[in-house]
Amino acid sequence: MGGDSPPPARPPDAAIRLRGAAVRLRGAAVRLGGRTVWSGVDLTVGAGEFVALLGPNGAGKSTLVKVLLGLLPLTAGEISVLGARPGRGNHRVGYLPQRRSFDAALRIRGVDVVRLGLDGDRWGVPLPAFLAPRARRRAAEDRIAEVIDLVGATAYAARPIGALSGGEQQRLLIAQALVRRPDLLLLDEPLDSLDLPNQSAVAALVARICRSERVSVVMVAHDVNPILGYLDRVAYLAHGGAATGTPEEVITGATLSRLYDTPIEVLRTSDGRLVVVGQPEAPARHTDRHGGDPRGDTR
């Protein structure tokens, strides 16, 4: 080895990455309702990385998120989340579930929705135990204000959540998932049902939070394009398996053709968007859950 000279200083990102993986799956498989949803899945999410789970409707993206939360067991393979069994470290995991909507008449304020992330759960408030009750309350309010500011929602956080736009609601829900300073953020289709400008804005926000807060992000996405420029890695679930790697490695005709076992083309439009052509239709049962287009369009 190279003598006694100290190792060169590493940029902060590299130092974070060396701390160990946030998520590690090896040969993982899940069965639901007597059917294998996916098997042979290998995935590593490094500390501080931004990783997307892609794939058509019904490929098992949300199932993978539930596995990471410890809500569903693997039927084969190995898994660790934040260095432990899934579920053990959930106090260090922020989670935004799929398809949230608020009744327009709901009077609860945005700030109260964020506060639920602190005290609306079974793990207790992550504030120093030595603080007196009043100081704890103040520390909690400071953290809530800080995280609302982080997502750029200060101007409307006091308004009823039901009266806010989808993009504004989404920012507040991301704040809720962040309020406990998680090490791992699991976001299930946070861009779903947002218009294109809001998709770009929320994607940029999540990427900024990933870097500035040093949190590992796993985001389920139906369309990779809004997040493509920010991703370290993707897992593309389809056909009962997964291809994982950098976006350049995975979202290619060759890799997706292998995964689907049928010819697939990946086209790049003049503005840099990826269009996947030739994906087989998902089985009919998947369409019922969404009532929409049965094609898995990673566009």
Ligand SMILES: Nc1ncnc2c1ncn2[C@@H]1O[C@H](COP(=O)(O)OP(=O)(O)OP(=O)(O)O)[C@@H](O)[C@H]1O
């Ligand atoms: N509790 C369950 N019992 C049996 N099958 C289930 C259950 N939950 C989900 N599935 C099935 O497992 C498969 C994967 O579902 P999942 O919701 O993980 O897909 P997804 O990739 O997240 O889809 P989408 O993009 O449509 O949200 C689907 O075929 C679904 O019907």
